[in-house]
């Protein structure tokens with residue numbers, strides 16, 4: 269995925285009357301043929317950014333380049349960009365076929381040609397039989413597909429999708445996820461996809477931009493975002509994370525030595541420049557492992573001790589909530605290997621345990 | 636409180652709808668009956684009616700009685716009717732043309748600004764209709780604003796005869812009833828999902844294409860309501876025809892008004908009013924039937 273830059277967003281700021289900044293200096297680059305996701309909590313400015321790219325809003329400052337050309341002065345109808353709206357926004361007075369043909373017609377195709385192309389589009393999206401229906405006569409999933417077909421019919425350079433799956437039920441959402449991904453591969457159109465569902469973002473994207481409060485916090489491939497979160501917000505927003513307060517005491521062969529609140533010292537892979545002072549050590553629940561104190565070698569590294577506070581059986585995994593001596597909470601999840609109805613938790617509530625924290629899985633982040 | 640509601644529910648429908656029925660009876664049915672009765676009586680030359688049955692008023696509508704009492708077909712009143720319908724239809728079309736883009740623009744504004752713009756549209760309504768119509772006299776007469784400006788700009792050498800034309804009546808009518816068109820269209824547009832307009836723009840539709848392909852079909856109900864609310868009062872208007880049309884070419888409204896004032900022929904005025912009512916109902920019925928057929932197609 270080393271394609272050329274297609275969309276460049278540079279220092280975009282936007283505020284609405286009487287409100288805090290919706291976008292506070294966003295810069296990012298989306299490459300050709302990329303499935304790029306904007307991920308962030310509600311109200312962080314994802315939709316606003318998308319609307320700026322589509323042309324429905326003008327940024328207060330900054331620029332948006334498409335293939336090197338500033339498109340900010342262009343109205344939406346002159347941008348080779350199409351949108352799949354969150355509530356689909358299908359035209360209720362037009363049939364499915366007319367909806368899909370609309371963009372082609374507006375671009376100057378003859379009515380008959382537009383209809384023919386639209387019909388082909390409907391065939392490829394498995395909507396062939398619904399062409400004569402009105403949108404209100406379709407199920408949510410079918411409407412979603414019509415919205416996608418309508419936006420793709422014009423073969424845009426960039427397709428913008430604003431939480432297109434959020435109105436579907438879980439099962440349909442999974443199917444549509446795969447379908448969207450397939451369509452993106454086959455059409456080779458650049459997708460900018462907005463979601464606040466981290467699972468969706470990780471599963472579908474080539475790259476993800478994590479946003480919060482109008483800023484981009486981190487951009488990277490899904491594994492990078494998950495395994496090497498750049499700050500505490502990203503670590504906390506994506507997946508589950510334990511945060512253990514500590515103090516950097518030294519640095520040796522590329523690893524930081526961190527004194528945790530409970531008195532244990534752990535080695536931590538050096539993160540993004542934290543070299544001294546108070547930090548938060550982050551670790552995913554599935555990367556830590558529990559042992560009984562008897563099994564733990566006396567000289568083993570990166571061990572913390574604690575007491576099991578709670579045990580939660582989750583089917584595929586079991587989560588142990590451990591309390592460390594300084595009161596910090598550490599969740600550890602273990603996969604349940606054996607089935608057959610003979611499940612038994614490895615530890616009991618109240619039992620003393622040791623947790624080993626592999627140093628490559630630890631991240632030292634700003635508090 | 637709940638008890639009385641319960642009792643209300645238990646009442647037969649004709650009784651619980653009593654207050655509404657009373658209003659309809661006093662303000663709609665009773666006056667209509669009086670007008671109907673008047674239209675079938677003899678005229679009193681001093682005004683009012685004499686209590687004697689006569690169908691003369693309706694006969695006079697289409698026929699002329701010569702000195703010998705023979706009837707001859709006379710199209711002059713029918714012509715007034717036709718003229719009135721044409722003028723009212725033209726005024727309606729003019730209002731629609733002006734009001735739709737305006738309502739569309741207002742509905743596309745941020746909510747805070749919409750209220751102010753709507754207020755501006757309705758402000759002329761606060762002044763008396765007679766005064767507002769008289770303003771058009773000041774604009775259109777030979778020494779009026781329009782002619783002064785045009786000659787100052789060198790477009791015309793001598794004043795254009797703008798007053799006392801059908802055009803002047805049309806302008807007056809359209810101006811008087813513009814808010815009646817703008818408000819229902821605005822209400823319809825305001826209710827539609829504005830993202831549909833954005834979707835159209837996103838799909839390469841320009842401003843006008845969005846207007847005609849998306850906004851107009853979606854605001855159809857508002858357009859129908861607006862057309863009815865402009866067409867009907869235009870049809871019965873008499874202030875604009877009198878002031879701006881000079882009262883030489885009558886419209887139905889003026890004709891009816893004349894019968895009750897200077898002509899002192901109440902039966903004929905009542906009959907004209909009834910014929911007008913019948914014509915309006917017929918037009919409405921035809922229209923609703925067409926609209927209903929279209930709805931079924933959706």
Ligand SMILES: Nc1ncnc2c1ncn2[C@@H]1O[C@H](COP(=O)(O)OP(=O)(O)OP(=O)(O)O)[C@@H](O)[C@H]1O
Nearest residue numbers: 284285287290309310311312313314315316317464
């Ligand atoms: N038209 C508007 N007028 C005023 N404020 C707005 C407008 N649109 C967005 N905002 C504000 O800008 C901020 C960002 O909104 P935006 O819709 O971009 O968030 P989002 O990330 O898409 O959230 P969500 O996941 O809930 O859709 C919010 O605080 C919102 O209240």
Ligand SMILES: [Mg+2]
Nearest residue numbers: 314315316430
């Ligand atoms: Mg949003």
